[in-house]
């Protein structure tokens with residue numbers, strides 16, 4: 001059996017909009033999701049897991065089950081209901097109380113500043129396509145550094161690629177735009193510039209603690225040995241993985257990335273603008289990241305594709321319904337013998353190992369890594385308070401094994417945050433896709449530890465992947 005280091009963080013991950021509920025309480029300002037979900041009429045982010053009121057219970061469960069780190073985000077619009085301007089003291093007080101509870105229970109908070117929830121006024125003005133949002137984000141971040149001096153671990157953004165692609169390429173996040181590669185690339189870049197500006201402010205002001213960014217990194221493999229498939233995988237990977245790593249650690253885009261962008265833009269008649277001043281900030285920040293947070297659940301097999309873009313997002317758990325074919329990039333396909341979840345997420349743990357080794361080799365000054373999300377969406381069965389989620393345990397075990405192997409190969413990974421601590425609201429699936437260690441009855445808000453929670457506790461206590 002493989003082991004993990006003695007000082008390893010065995011964390012649980014959450015996000016404000018998915019856990020807190022109370023979307024209209026405590027002086028919180030609106031976000032684009034409120035209206036988007038109301039219009040869709042499938043589900044809402046209330047009550048979610050009611051973390052707004054249940055946080056003492058959830059943090060106590062962390063302690064009880066060996067979870068010594070809690071990843072959570074601050075809802076920007078709880079602090080600045082309008083995105084800028086007047087501060088909502090009730091929101092500020094709420095997070096101080098949460099951090100105090102963490103301190104009391106010996107659980108280390110890892111705090112993300114933006115987890116898909118730009119305040120609505122700024123969102124409606126173009127979100128991160130509008131440079132005013134970048135300025136507003138930098139001010140909000142600085143406010144948090146000054147105010148929440150009890151926090152030691154900060155992340156600027158959660159998952160820049162899914163923000164850009166779900167908003168402008170796949171249309172599953174508000175504003176629901178499809179196949180706009182120019183906006184996708186512009187959004188990726190602008191968020192990376194905003195990240196860099198925040199890193200530089202944090203370091204120039206010598207705020208205490210550490211800061212990094214959380215990227216969703218899902219490496220792409222060619223579906224076959226053909227040159228065409230290899231090239232499709234290269235393009236898909238360049239846009240969704242290499243772009244972010246280059247921006248974070250080089251402060252510019254490598255020749256490979258620029259070549260891929262050129263090809264993708266030509267095929268889609270797309271364009272973007274990168275300003276010189278952006279690279280000054282990015283280069284300055286590129287050696288100042290204390291850590292990289294990686295959200296990693298799956299990878300993709302890609303084959304060449306010639307036609308128009310077509311996608312179907314499996315947001316229901318109907319296995320086999322996903323379609324992902326993007327003009328000028330490629331088609332994501334399943335691979336014989338490689339298992340996948342009901343939501344068609346490919347279970348390929350070797351992908352995590354490959355990714356970690358790649359970062360070590362290509363970006364050697366990465367400093368240290370936390371796996372900030374990994375876990376399995378599953379339709380848990382609840383039988384009289386008992387939830388036997390063996391497939392989730394199997395998933396976690398194989399991924400943790402690959403992680404342990406990467407550490408043995410010299411990659412500096414200091415912790416792992418299982419998504420999610422308790423069942424939470426899922427952006428495009430609502431409440432039937434569960435990830436939690438703790439089952440939440442969303443009507444009563446009662447928590448029930450799943451079989452996986454007992455398993456994780458043992459792993460945390462023994463540092464052994466059983």
Ligand code: NOJ
Nearest residue numbers: 015158159295419426427
């Ligand atoms: C990544 C996101 O950060 C989180 O919000 C989401 O719910 C999980 N992945 C699962 O899809």
